[in-house]
Amino acid sequence: MNTSNREKLSLNEKIKEHGELIAALASGIIILIAWRLNVAGLETASVIAYLTAFVIGGFAKAKEGIEDTIADKRLNVELLMILAAVGSAIIGYWAEGAILIFIFAVSGALETYAMNKSHREISALMAMQPEEAWLVRDHLEPVKVSIDTLELGDYLLIKPGERVPADGVIVKGTSSIDEAAISGEPIPVSKNIGDEVFAGTVNLNGLITMEMTKPNNETLFQKIIALVQSAQSEKSPSQQFIEKFEGTYVNVVLITVAVMMFLPHFALGWDWTTTFYRAMVLLVVASPCALVASIMPATLAAISNGAKQGILFKGGLHLEHLSVLNVLAVDKTGTLTQGKPVVTDMIVRPDLDEKTTLHALASIEAQSNHPLAQAITRYAREQQVGEFTQPAIEDVPGWGIKATIQQHHYTVGKPEFVGKDEAAQFANHAADRLAQEGKTVIFMKDEQGIAALVALKDTVRQEAKDAVAALKQLGVKVVMLTGDNEKTAHVIAQEAGVDEYVAECLPETKVTYIKQYLASDKFVGMVGDGINDAPALATATTGIAMGEGTDVALETADMVLMKNDLSKIAYAIKLSRKMQRIVKQNIIFSISVIALLIISNFLQVVDLPLGVIGHEGSTILVILNGLRMLRKQD
Incomplete structure (x- = not known):
């Protein structure tokens, strides 16, 4: 084409x-x-x-x-x-x-x-699922096949940089796997023989072979897609009420008009011309034009107001739900936190110079694309340690790096790689204390033993702390749902000031908790930025995505924060509550006018021109009242 x-x-x-x-x-x-x-x-x-x-x-x-x-x-x-x-x-x-x-x-x-x-996020999710895989059989060369032809028990080869094509367990090799698509966590997970891997995640550096343990239609990734589809098909209570009211309103008006075309002629002695004329006037004045105008202009004005503040709503129904929000569940990574690990502590052996040691460590880590390594090199540049050297290195996937600098040998990585007991005792058991603070610890070892440790952590945004405080003032309970372990989750929850937290959440777990809060609190919001958040975003009454999040999160959510500023949620709640007040005023006014015009028509004290003036006039007034939503909220 x-x-x-x-x-x-x-x-x-x-x-x-x-x-x-x-x-x-x-x-x-x-x-x-x-x-x-x-x-x-x-x-x-x-x-x-x-x-x-x-x-x-x-x-x-x-x-x-x-x-x-x-x-x-x-x-x-x-x-x-x-x-x-x-x-x-x-x-x-x-x-x-x-x-x-x-x-x-x-x-x-x-x-x-x-x-x-609203239906485009499914396509975005499907794009993350690999279509082909390297099949290994009978000790022959790997063959690329469609994932639709795979069967349980098949052995699949996954090269560095490729996505895992199916759920299974590693049978050969070690590597670091980026599981952000499933857990939302920015730090890759080390995987060894016997560990589980999930479809849609990314193999970063090692060559691994896995055994397929689940059919393609039962993978965790497919469950995410199914959960999004299921949540979107469910109608909200407000929508059900509106549909019920609509049917009743139409039936009442049409029945009344039909009766008006005949009954007054026989019961009140009106001539046929007057009877038909009054029936037509009733049909005009009873039309829900003012009712439609009661909601739409105020809603569009509120949406426009929000857009100026970097808040994008995907419809008025979501504004309605936001006004009565009782619980807000937030993802941790990229929402409450920066989403990138940063160095928080560095402890060097007393006989070594800190800057020289940092220079050596950063020179080694500069050879790796691992997020922790990148955080250390950023920290070293901030400390102005000078130009990095290019040591000879050996990358050991899933464990760390071995390097040689000017005939000195170094080992950098997790405690098990450098020596677990020695690492645990270093600097008066500093690693245990740092781990209790929710930090990830990396060790550097030379010929004399542990030379240094570096602690890294995904830090809480200051604006996130302010936003949580503002939401609590509005009477909204804030809950953190994270894939992190219990220790890290506890520390982050305390720093952010949230009311509750749930650790070690998979996408299914988040949906389960969202449903529990829906049952107890009715109106529940969810804030997230990753693919793993999509089912929870779709399940919540109001899904809120961060602007820098994945396409799936943006498409699934009902509301998007373009500047990743959580404080805008409090602004949006104030905006929606004011909109609800204006909409209620408009509805009461428009229904009152319609009722007055209908009664006046029965009494023959209003003719068609006056009925039109009353009908259109009420419409104009409710529109003008709705346009007050364009003003910036305090």
Whole structure:
């Protein structure tokens, strides 16, 4: 396919995706033209233009309303809006009917666009799953095959830099595995023979062979995808209530209009013209135009306000849920913390110079792409130790590095690699104390023994501490869900000031806890930035993604913090609570006006022009009230 054809296809896809919105905007332009034609005295041309606006703007919603009515075997608001517009036209009020269609078409187009966006994260997840694997059989050369052909018990070769194609256990080799896709933790995990590996994770440096222990459709990665799909298919309580109210409202209005077209003639002695006229007035004044305007302008204004502050909402329903948030669950890595390990402590043997020792250690670590090694080299540059040398090194995957600098031999890595007992006793058992503080400890050994230790930690963001405090002031309980071990989780939780924490969480564990909080607290938010957070983000009432997070987290979430600033969550809650107050004011006002106009119509004290003025006037007032949401919140 050439570039021109690809561009045409892309354009056609965009037109198809945004077709409803394009049609709604086109109908709005035609309405303006029709109004100008009417002002110029060209009534016939004006009516034709209004009819065109009816067809273009109302086609999609009319089709949807008819199809849903047939499928669900019950009437809906789409049909009511179309009938109200037709009723306006029947009694000669073309502009009112066309505007009614336009407002409803715009809101429907925005809803459709948001729904289309919400299904894209599954594609992003699937892209992380390898499609091929190196199959090893009968001591022959590895053969690349499709993962669909793999069977339980197959032996798979995984080269450095490749993704693990299936769940299984290592049977040969050692390596460091980046499990961020599963656990969200930035520090790779050392894997040896007998250790589990998961599909979608990345083999960093060693050549390993694994035995497949689970079918492709039962891998942890596939479970993440299934959890996202399941959570998205569940309707919120608010959505269920709205749908129930919609059906009741439509039935009541249509039944009342049908009765009005006959009963007053026989019961009250009205002539047929008056009876039909009053029924049409009722259909116009009872249309939910003001009710729609009660919510949409305030919601769009709030969304616009949030966007200016770096907060992106994916729809008004999420704003509604945020206003009643009771619990906020947060991921640790990249959310409460920086997401990158930094050096916090360095202890050098008394007979050595600290700067010289750091220079030697950094020269060795500069040869590695391991996140801990990169943190040490960054620290050394900050300490200005000078240009690094290039020692001869031997990388031992999963353990550490052996190096030679000017005939001096060094070993750098975990305690088991440099000598567990010696490492434990170094500097008066400093490693134990540092481990209790949730830090990862790396040792450097020379010919005389342990030369130094370096402690590293993923540090808590200052803005995260402030954000947690602000959320607690708003009455929101903050809970940390992390894949870290108990010690690290406890230290980070204390530093961040969260109310509760849960350690050693896999994606399934996070979803389990989110569901528990949903059962007890009803409205629960989840903040995350990794693929592993996607199921929990989708399960929570409000999923909140960090702007620098993975595409999957961004697509799954209901709200995105573009600047990775947790304090914006408190701002968003204040914004949503104000929006809810305005929406309630608008709904009460619009329903009161509709009720007043309906009663006045029964009493024959309001005619169609006054009914239209009351109906459209109430719509304008609720829109203006909703636009107050554009103001910045304190």
